[in-house]
Amino acid sequence: MSFAPMRLGALWRKEWIQIWRDPASIGIGVVLPALLLLIFGYGISLDALRLPIGVVVEKPNPLTASFVAGLEQSRYFAPHPYGSIGVAEEAMSRTKVEAILWLWGDFTRRGLREGNAPLSLIVNGVDANTARLMEGYFQGVWGQWLDWEAKTSGEPILTPVDVESRIWFNPALESRHYLAPGVIVINMTLVGALLTALVIAREWERGTMEALLSTPVSVSEILWSKIGPYFVLGMGGMAVSVGMAVGLFGAPLVGSLWVLFLAAALFLLSSLGMGLVISTAFRSTFLASMVAVVATFLPAFILSGFIFDIGSMPGPIRLFTYLLAARYFVALLQTIFLAGNVWSVILPNLAALFLMAALFLGIAWRMSRRSLE
Incomplete structure (x- = not known):
């Protein structure tokens, strides 16, 4: 036909x-x-924003206050202060926070100069994807704060590797x-x-x-x-x-x-x-x-x-x-x-x-x- x-x-x-x-x-x-x-x-959204993170500071000082302020200014974290690590761990077990930042008592400029500042990041790994994102976000905040400290103090801060990131195709992520x-x-x-x-x-x-x-x-x-x-x-x-x-x-x-x-x-x-x-x-x-x-x-x-x-x-x-x-x-x-x-x-x-x-x-x-x- x-x-x-x-x-x-x-x-x-x-x-x-x-x-x-x-x-x-x-x-x-x-x-x-x-x-x-x-x-x-x-x-x-594949972005994790305003993630609740518990913050435990054993000995508050201007240096710890500066670092916590950096967390507060980040769009990725919503810091919640706690008086002790035990209270923070209890909050994380009840899913009130997704991670805990523990700044030890000897978190000092000397520790930074030596490249081994005493702090711990404890992350809730139930959601593995969010845990990886939070770890990466924290590394970014930490690196930015180190750069800022180096510029304000006028002294170089010891870091094993100086990473310079360049994002192609979607720079705003x-x-x-x-x-x-x-x-x-x-x-x-x-x-x-x-x-x-x-x-x-x-x-x-x-x-x-x-x-x-x-x-x-x-x-x-x-x-x-x-x-x-x-x-x-x-x-x-x-x-x-x-x-x-x-x-x-x-x-x-x-x-x-x-x-x-x-x-x-x-x-x-x-x-x-x-x-x-x-x-x-x-x-x-x-x-x-x-x-x-x-x-x-x-x-x-x-x-x-x-x-x-x-x-x-x-x-x-x-x-x-x-x-x-x-x-x-x-x-x-x-x-x-x-x-x-x-x-x-x-x-x-x-x-x-x-x-x-x-x-x-x-x-x-x-x-x-x-x-x-």
Whole structure:
């Protein structure tokens, strides 16, 4: 059967009317991406701020007061003074504080000059991630205070290593700038896979697929009529998400906008293809939606590198992530947003997305042909 542009246009018009009459499709395609970006941008942060820390000073003096003042001025700590180490340990056991800074009685300038100032940092290790963050924050405050003491006293302070940090790509260390690209991946996965997973399944449930098959349309025209409108809807949600990430949350968009939307188009085509495969295999909208969430949304959230580092995952899981289109899209977005047009990263990931889009669309066409004809 020949491919007729007029028939395809009529099918597209039918799909747009169906989308317009279905508020859930518009909500998932436009409203949900904006809502998720607001939730992740304002409600989730990988930064640990104003961490409660108990402070025990055995012999207060101007030097200890200066160091405690440095803690108070830091945005990472909220110091709570305690009279003895026993009381502070009791407070930490009751989770009133996350760490204890213990300045011993001989915390003096002489100890600083010799490089072995007597102090202890006791950290609650129940939450290992927060414990590591707190340890790193304390090292930063300690180093800044040593530099300040050296400048005010005019005498050098003995330190084994003089560390000078230089942070690339995200110098402000804002987790929002890191999370915003990942949220865009989650949004487009929902739009691409979840919506299209319901398309053909809904046609079978409503009995309209039989009526559609009685017309002269071909399988390719049916599939492209399903892909086209949702592709436009997904790219519209992408534009809204990028605008919010840059305008509302201040995420830097260092790379080219056309590269960003090319990557988004390839990823959306792969998600649409996977959604069509699920929709063709499961003719129930309930089953199709559940499979779409388990097969696309959860892996994109957990295994794409959006929040959890892929390099720290077990070997078999790392190998499995190569089968996820979201892995490549996360790498592309984080590179384009924070680092710019790094072609050694962009080109291989674009190629992987192109192959995955072709693979899933081809599988969807083969399955639909067998199922519909």
